[in-house]
Amino acid sequence: MMKKWIAVLGLATAGFAVSSANAQESVKIGLTGALTGPVAGTYAPAVEGLRLYIDKVNAAGGVDGKPIELLIQDDGAEPSKAAANAKRFLTQDDVAMMINSSLSSTYAPTIAEAKRNGVPLLFAASVCPAEVFPPADPNLFCTTAFGAKYDSRAALSFIEDKSGADVKLGLHAMAIPVSRGEIDFAEELGKEMGMTPVSKEITPPPTPDYTPFATNINNADAEWVWSWAPWVAQIKTFEALRRLGWEGDYLAYAHLEAEGELERVKDPEFFVVGANALFSEGLPVMADITSAAEGSSYPANQMTEGWIAGMVIEAALKAASDPTSAESVREAMSNISVDMQGLRGGPLEWTADNHFRTQQNYRVYRWNPDSGSIETVQDWTPFDVQ
């Protein structure tokens, strides 16, 4: 009987040892994201793109022979859930890197937990916080395409190029701090550039009808509208304006839904400005994404953000002396340059004090009714990130 118990104990110990060895052999990354809830459409496709990229890396042998274990937890864009996810990643799973793909309201708890445990935190598909811009927080990094203030600079420069500075400018944001802050900045920038802001509409996140807001813009005779908000708010405001008979030009940020929506709306005066290339470019890397996305719930052209995050994570882990060590990974991330293979206008470079990117490039697209396809209206335009 005693021998039997010793055998059982031995097997259990061996099993534990094997499981520990497996755990040590994989590189663990924890992701907390808004995969359900009202804003899931903005984040879930990107997370899917990241997961597919990590699968590709693992299929090719992982990093230094170690598979990457991407642990994904849904936070529903709720700060309390994000905090619980972060705690779990850091205390139970012992991750080497944490990723936030959720609303900005989840940032505070995840940043605090990551900092307390010395684990680098990457923002992917979620808005880049101020701390990743120079002088950057050593622990925070961001691959997301859009960047506050730079987006409005690119947008208003484009409007100026197209119509000159003497334009009546309508502005639109959603009633969330990051969107309002950007549009407030655009209003001031527009004035500095000689434009005349005539209407600034802030729509609440749950808006059953955008027409009352669009009516204000229409009544103000805006010639151009610049909208920087989640895609649903941008497109619904535009469509409400068109229903009111407004004939001006509309510029929106090219979120991941942009490509499909340009094809759906088919309006030549509806422009999108963004830092990611659209799939209409037909780049080889886009064929890879399309192939990986077969059978997925989301179209491949919505996965660019996640794919880019995957490229950067792979490069960082490869550059790290020990990819399972958070400290080593953070050190590698602080000095890295990743070839974006055309998905962006240049490489993504992080330095010791810049964890956004050293240069941000923008392209502008629209639907061309003559060719029946999306066309590039303005090629990559660089902005140095100071």
Next chain:
Amino acid sequence: MQFVVNIMVLAAIYALIACGYVLIYRVSRVLNLAHGELMMLGAYLLVATASAFAASPLMAVVFAAVMSLAVGGMVYLFLMRRMTGETVLAAVLTTVALGILIRGLIVLFWSAQQQHPRAMLGWDNPVIVLPGDARISLYSGLLIVATVLVYGGLFLFLRFGRWGIRMRAAGQNPLLAAQRGINLHAVFALAWGLSTFTGAIAGMLIALDSGLDSTMTMIGLKAFPAALVGGLDSLVGALIGALIIAGAEVGVIRFIDPLLADVVPFIVLIVMLVIRPWGLFGTREELDRV
């Protein structure tokens, strides 16, 4: 004129949704906090039927509406019926859980991306120019028409219909109604079915007008003040409450600050709760029961 049209459209949306809250509350005293989710589910059912009945768009809409009616009835039969004899609070909390479940299931079945059922059905959304150069889209116009038909239909049903009279009886005195042979479970199931049906009509028309995404559930919540301001047990109250809330919201957007649009329905609600807690057309006795 556009100002008036904007109020009418928003009021129609709120009224269609609010009547669902009222129907269930006046019959069973349960506050259905999953109503926004059930409304959204109705719209997603249209996405499902639009794929299945691509050749017959009208059939897709009718089938989705009938399915919504059935879903509402089944929610009562398989879930809320089990709450019979429990406290009202327990039933309300059950609806909260139901809402969470529906939100999760919708993401599982249809993913989180935006859907455009109108494009799937191959329909256009032409703009109708009204006197005074006001404009309204076809589906916004249909929202107003649907509101008139739904409220008119419910009035006739509750006033003259056999099951309508049973519903009123069950709402006024369930014990007496049961003693008179009225099948309370059937009446409650019908109320849940009708509530989900009217919510789904609103959800489908909003989706046909401007697309469908998971924020629709929050629109359901925004109609709640309309029901409370009008009086939670009064359909006429829901209609008037919707007009008041929509008028205040559109007025604030137009004349004060669009930023206040989100809070003004709740300011109106607070004012009403201070002055007349049972709502404009609600009954004081109902409030005491709550």
